[in-house]
Amino acid sequence: MPQSPRTSEISTLSTRAIRTAALPKQRRPLSESGRKRPGLLLALLPAFVVLAIFYFYPMFSVLLMSFTDPEPGLQNFEWFFSQPVNLQVLWRTLIISFWVTIICVILAFPFAFFLTIVKPSTRGLLMLVVLIPFWTSMVVRTFAWVILLQDSGPIGQFMKLFGVDELGIMRTPTAVLIGMAQVLMPFVVLPIYTTMSKIDMRLLTAARSLGARPSKAFVTVYLPLSLPGIASGTLLCFVMALGFYITPAMLGSSREAFLSTLIQGQVQGQSNWGYGSAIGLVLLVVTLIILGVTSAIGRKTGGSVHDMVGGSKA
Numbered sequence: 336m337p338q339s340p341r342t343s344e345i346s347t348l349s350t351r352a353i354r355t356a357a358l359p360k361q362r363r364p365l366s367e368s369g370r371k372r373p374g375l376l377l378a379l380l381p382a383f384v385v386l387a388i389f390y391f392y393p394m395f396s397v398l399l400m401s402f403t404d405p406e407p408g409l410q411n412f413e414w415f416f417s418q419p420v421n422l423q424v425l426w427r428t429l430i431i432s433f434w435v436t437i438i439c440v441i442l443a444f445p446f447a448f449f450l451t452i453v454k455p456s457t458r459g460l461l462m463l464v465v466l467i468p469f470w471t472s473m474v475v476r477t478f479a480w481v482i483l484l485q486d487s488g489p490i491g492q493f494m495k496l497f498g499v500d501e502l503g504i505m506r507t508p509t510a511v512l513i514g515m516a517q518v519l520m521p522f523v524v525l526p527i528y529t530t531m532s533k534i535d536m537r538l539l540t541a542a543r544s545l546g547a548r549p550s551k552a553f554v555t556v557y558l559p560l561s562l563p564g565i566a567s568g569t570l571l572c573f574v575m576a577l578g579f580y581i582t583p584a585m586l587g588s589s590r591e592a593f594l595s596t597l598i599q600g601q602v603q604g605q606s607n608w609g610y611g612s613a614i615g616l617v618l619l620v621v622t623l624i625i626l627g628v629t630s631a632i633g634r635k636t637g638g639s640v641h642d643m644v645g646g647s648k649a
Contacts, residue, residue, distance in 0.1 A: 396612075397612045397615050397616060398612070398616060400608050400609055400612040401609065401612035401613040401615070401616045403609075404608050404609030404612065405609055410609075411609045411610055411612070411613035412613050412617075414610060414613070415610070415613050415614060415617060421597065421614075424592055424593065424594055424596075424597055425594060425617070425621075427591070427592070427593070428577060428593045428594045428618075429577075429621070431508065431511060431512065431515070431576070431583075431591070431593075432573055432576035432577050432579075433573065434512060435512055435515045435516050435519060435572065435573075435576045436519075436523075436569055436572045436573040436576060438512065438516045439516050439519050439520050439522075439523040439568070439572050440523055440565060440568065440569055440572070442516070442520060443520060443523035443524040443527055443568060444527060444561075444565065446461075446524055447524050447527040447528040447531055447564075448531060449461070450462065450524075450528050450531075450532075451528065451531045451532055451534075451536075465520075465521050465524050465525065466521065468517075468518070468520075468521055469521065473518060473581055473582070474581055476514075476517065476518060477514055477518075477581055477582050477585045477586065478585070480510070480513065480514045480517070480586060481505070481585060481586065484502065484504045484505050484510050484513070484586070485502075485505050486501050486502050486503070486505070488502075490502060490504075505586065506586070506587060506588040506591075507587070507588075507591070508587065508591055510586040510587060511582065511583050511586050511587040511591050513586075514582040514585075514586045515576060515579055515582050515583070518579075518582060519572045519575060519576060522568065522571050522572055522575060523568035523569070523571070523572050524568070525568075526564045526567035526568045526571065527561065527564040527565055527567075527568050528564070529564060530560075530561050530563050530564025530565075530567070531561050531564060534557060534560045534561065538556050538557070538560075539552050539553065539556060539557055542555070542556045566629075566633075570625075570626075570629055573625065574622055574625065574626075577593075577594070577618060577621065577622060578595055578618065579593055579595060580593065580595035580596060580599065583595075583596065584596055584599075594614055594617070594618050595618075597611075597614050598611045598614045598615055598618075601614065
């Protein structure tokens with residue numbers, strides 16, 4: 336039955352409306368939306384003020400003092416790089432941070448994978464275990480490790496049952512690694528789990544149906560899809576480990592000092608703000624170099640720092 340012109344016109348308009356609704360909305364440029372919504376910029380003003388006072392001003396002060404205290408010049412950096420002890424501490428900071436990151440990734444990966452395959456009730460309890468450390472002060476957690484790892488602690492008393500008189504872990508790199516790994520584990524588990532939870536497990540089933548062994552399907556399908564979370568946790572853990580102070584100071588000795596320990600000694604112990612600022616700037620530059628290398632690797636592999644740190648591409 337032929338349609339009337341009026342019916343045909345309504346059908347055409349309806350089709351156009353459906354197609355228009357299905358199209359993705361175009362985002363307005365920030366400048367245009369800002370001009371039309373001045374209240375948005377006004378709402379962001381307190382955040383800018385807080386950042387300026389508590390972030391940019393301290394950073395600028397450290398940068399300024401590193402070049403001007405006690406007098407203008409590069410003498411603070413010349414002192415840092417001319418002292419073998421300082422270079423040893425820098426190298427130790429990088430090495431211990433590296434091994435802490437490796438330990439955290441090795442432990443966090445299977446734990447995060449286990450979170451994705453258990454029942455929701457069990458997953459909730461395990462996530463609570465991951466999140467509880469965030470509610471406890473780092474000083475309290477480090478003190479707990481001091482009690483556990485000392486020779487007279489529970490672990491030392493237990494080892495005496497097997498003829499081990501002295502545990503000998505306290506004030507060693509092992510104690511520092513244990514304490515730092517426990518503190519940083521949640522920061523690795525969460526991004527890895529977030530990425531894994533978005534992976535369709537039917538892909539593994541499809542790979543096995545095509546003849547791949549379970550281990551090969553996991554390595555060739557699941558592991559590459561979880562790499563963004565692994566990269567995110569690795570980068571976050573390593574950068575945070577570089578600035579640790581409390582845990583190395585309480586569990587280690589002077590032989591396990593970090594750059595943060597040197598900063599504390601120069602600023603509080605000797606009131607030498609120029610040296611302390613120079614050490615802090617060196618630590619900042621090292622961190623930025625690591626981020627730059629990560630960004631370069633991400634670009635070469637078809638990603639970016641955002642992809643590696645923020646998750647996989649859609």
